Structures are given as C-alpha cells and as structure tokens.
Amino acid sequence: MSRPRSPAVSAAVRQGAGVAVATGLYGISFGALAVVAGLSVAQTAVLSLLLFSGGSQFALIGVVAAGGTPLAAVTTSSLLGVRNTLYGAVVSPLLGLRGWRRWAAAHLTIDESTAVAVAQRDPRAVRAGFWATGLGVFVLWNACTLLGALAGDALGDPRAWGLDAAAGAAFLALVWPRLATRSGRLVAGLAVLVAAALVPVAPAGVPVLAAAAAAVVVGLLSPAPGTRTGGDR
Amino acid sequence: MTPAAVWLTVIVASVVSLGLKLAGHYVPQHWLATDRVQRTSVLVTVALLVALVVVQTFADGTALVVDARLPALAVAAVALALRAPFVLVIVLAAATAAGLRALGWG
Known part of the structure; x- marks a missing residue:
C-alpha cells in the first residue's frame, strides 16, 4: 500500500480538496438560511449530516420557510435527490x-x-477523486453548516441582512451550469x-x-435527440 | 410547522435521500441508462431549481411581489455570468437586498 501516489491520483485529490473548500463554504449560507427558515440549530445540523445533498436541503428549508406541509417539503427535496440515483449508477x-x-x-x-x-481517466484516480471530494465536502459542509446555523441564530431579522434574497441567488447558482443547453433553457x-x-x-x-x-x-414527450449533448453532469 | 413536524420532515427526507442514492448503487445499471430517463432527470432538476428561484424571489405568502430581492437576483445573475465563485454570488445578492432596504426600498 505504500506505493508512491501517481500524478493522476494526486491531481484528483487536489481537485477534490478545492471543490470541498468551495462547497463547504456555502454550507455557512445554508446553515444561516435554515435557521432563518425556522429550523433549530440541531435540526439544521442533522439535516446536513443525514440528508447530505445541497440542492435538496435548500429546497426543503425553502418549503418550510414558505409555510408548506411536511409532505410538500419531503417531495420537493426527494425529487431533487433523484439525480443522485443516476450518479450512483454511474x-x-x-x-x-x-x-x-x-x-x-x-x-x-x-x-x-x-x-x-x-x-478522471485513471481508475485509481477515479476512486481517489471520489473519496477525496465526498469526504472533504462531507466534513466541511457539516462543520460550516453548524457555524452558519449558530451565526444565523444570532443575526436577528434575516430580511435586514438580505438573507431572503440570498436563498434565491443560491438556487440560481445551482441551476446556472444547467442552463448551458437549449433544452435546459426551454x-x-x-x-x-x-x-x-x-x-x-x-x-x-x-x-x-x-x-x-x-x-x-416535456422529458417523456420530447423526441430523443440523435446524440446526447454533453455538459449536463 | 411545529418542531415535531420539522423533525419528521428532516428524518423522512433524509431516509428517502439515502434510499435514492443506494438505489443508484444497487439497481442494475441498464435500468437507468436510457437516454429518456437521463434527459428527464436533468430537466426535472432544472425545473425544480428555477421554480425555487421564482418562489424565493417573487412570492410573499401567496402574492407575487417585486421588492429588493429582484435587483439582488439580477446582481447574482451578473456575478454568475462573470464566473464569480458561489459564496461571492450569495454575499453580493444579500448585500444588494440589505443595502436597498437600508435605503428604505423593498
């Protein structure tokens, strides 16, 4: 096991670490927004630990903040989680x-x-990249969520800080790369x-x-394109 | 929602989330490999996120309103077009809304 790391593996780990830091930081905004939406600090922390999927988590607190029912919150969160099923299969x-x-x-x-x-191309780099990113995001996302939840608790009126607008911006940032295709924009x-x-x-x-x-x-009725366009991860 | 209802929501959504992830890891790959399933999944993700943008920006209860959240979203869009990092996008949007409200608008 003490083989020196190949450059491909090192590169994958570095990429994972970079992604983990960027994603983890936005856990702070999630933590703050969740508390503002009406979750307790404990509920917010458990959500990040157990649900662990940013889009679904933001959606869930969005429905809670809007006064929706538990069923609507779970359904919205779960529909956003369906893409993780595809990722798992990949x-x-x-x-x-x-x-x-x-x-x-x-x-x-x-x-x-x-x-x-x-x-990644190299099979060992694939595995290293997956674990470095997954574990890195997990640790930082949860630590930052807790930090944000404690900070959000201390902020007072969220509207004065523009936090309600930050939620819309967060969803826009999540969907942005997916608007690159014509079908996405339609x-x-x-x-x-x-x-x-x-x-x-x-x-x-x-x-x-x-x-x-x-x-x-739209997805079920639209005719299949001749070739699948890339770019939708 | 009551605290108990929120806990229920958190736990059930978490169980479903792990179930969906596990399904991907255990389901025979060819079940999900069809173009139509993949395309539809991408489109559903886009629709959900965009609808959430609309609700978070324009909804006030069951009313559609224009307030400080709209210019904040516009600033976020410009930041995204300029490839700003996620955290900066969020901070700029929040600062825009907070600033406008401090000036007495929206």
Missing part, C-alpha cells in the same frame, strides 16, 4: 465496492463527488411560467412541484 461500477463501503459511497454520492470522479422558461402562475392560487410547495411535473412531461 460511479458504482467505477468504484467496485461491497458491503458498508458501498453504503458509505452511496451517502457521499452528490454532484461534486460524481463530477470529480468521472472527470424548461427553465416553462418552470418560470408554471411557478409564477401557481403562486397566487396554490398552497406553498405546489408551484415548485408543478414545475417539476411539467419537466417530466
């Missing part, structure tokens, strides 16, 4: 794990760990229309779910 054969290690890898299967893993436009039309007439949480349902219909 990285599982690359990692080749059994038993508890496979469960640990599953828990760490998120946008960032998948992206770094699949960007569905984004559709989602704006559906959500805006339903906010005045539907209970909290429903506008977001309806936009997702519209995307499912």
Whole structure:
C-alpha cells in the first residue's frame, strides 16, 4: 500500500480538496438560511449530516420557510435527490465496492463527488477523486453548516441582512451550469411560467412541484435527440 | 410547522435521500441508462431549481411581489455570468437586498 501516489491520483485529490473548500463554504449560507427558515440549530445540523445533498436541503428549508406541509417539503427535496440515483449508477461500477463501503459511497454520492470522479481517466484516480471530494465536502459542509446555523441564530431579522434574497441567488447558482443547453433553457422558461402562475392560487410547495411535473412531461414527450449533448453532469 | 413536524420532515427526507442514492448503487445499471430517463432527470432538476428561484424571489405568502430581492437576483445573475465563485454570488445578492432596504426600498 505504500506505493508512491501517481500524478493522476494526486491531481484528483487536489481537485477534490478545492471543490470541498468551495462547497463547504456555502454550507455557512445554508446553515444561516435554515435557521432563518425556522429550523433549530440541531435540526439544521442533522439535516446536513443525514440528508447530505445541497440542492435538496435548500429546497426543503425553502418549503418550510414558505409555510408548506411536511409532505410538500419531503417531495420537493426527494425529487431533487433523484439525480443522485443516476450518479450512483454511474460511479458504482467505477468504484467496485461491497458491503458498508458501498453504503458509505452511496451517502457521499452528490454532484461534486460524481463530477470529480468521472472527470478522471485513471481508475485509481477515479476512486481517489471520489473519496477525496465526498469526504472533504462531507466534513466541511457539516462543520460550516453548524457555524452558519449558530451565526444565523444570532443575526436577528434575516430580511435586514438580505438573507431572503440570498436563498434565491443560491438556487440560481445551482441551476446556472444547467442552463448551458437549449433544452435546459426551454424548461427553465416553462418552470418560470408554471411557478409564477401557481403562486397566487396554490398552497406553498405546489408551484415548485408543478414545475417539476411539467419537466417530466416535456422529458417523456420530447423526441430523443440523435446524440446526447454533453455538459449536463 | 411545529418542531415535531420539522423533525419528521428532516428524518423522512433524509431516509428517502439515502434510499435514492443506494438505489443508484444497487439497481442494475441498464435500468437507468436510457437516454429518456437521463434527459428527464436533468430537466426535472432544472425545473425544480428555477421554480425555487421564482418562489424565493417573487412570492410573499401567496402574492407575487417585486421588492429588493429582484435587483439582488439580477446582481447574482451578473456575478454568475462573470464566473464569480458561489459564496461571492450569495454575499453580493444579500448585500444588494440589505443595502436597498437600508435605503428604505423593498
């Protein structure tokens, strides 16, 4: 086991560390926003430990903040988590794990760990990149969540600090790279229309779910393109 | 939501999240390898996130309103177009809204 690291493995670990720091830092904003949304510090910390998927976590606290039902919050969060199923199917054969290690890898299967893993060519670098990113993000995301939750608790009126606007900006940043494709932009436009039309007439949480349902219909009905365009990780 | 309801939400959502991740690791790969499934999953993610942007920016209860959150979102979009890092985007958006409100608007 004391083989010197190949340059490819070292590069993968460095990439993972960089991604982990960037992602971890935004755990601070998640922690602060979660407390502002009405979660306790303990609930916020447990959410980051157990759910561990940024988009789903932001969505869950968004529905809670808007006064939605638990069912709407769980459904919205879970629909956003469906992409992790695809990621799992992609990285599982690359990692080749059994038993508890496979469960640990599953828990760490998120946008960032998948992206770094699949960007490597060397099989050992794939594994190193996955674990370095997954574990790095896990440690920093949870530490920063706690920090942000404690800070958010002490801030007072969140609107005075613009934290309500920060939540919208966070979602925009998450979706930004996915707007690079034409189909992404078309569905984004559709989602704006559906959500805006339903906010005045539907209970909290429903506008977001309806936009997702519209995307499912588009995805199932639209003709398959000749070749899949890259760029959607 | 009551604290108990929030706990229930947190725990159930976490269990579902791990279940979805495990499904990917254990389900035979070819089940998910179809183009249509992958394409639809990408589109659903986009729709959910965009709808959340709309709700977080324009909703005030069940009313659609324009307030300091809209210029904040515009600033975030410009920052993203200039490839600013995530944290900077968030801070700029919050600062924009906070600044406008300090000036008495929105």
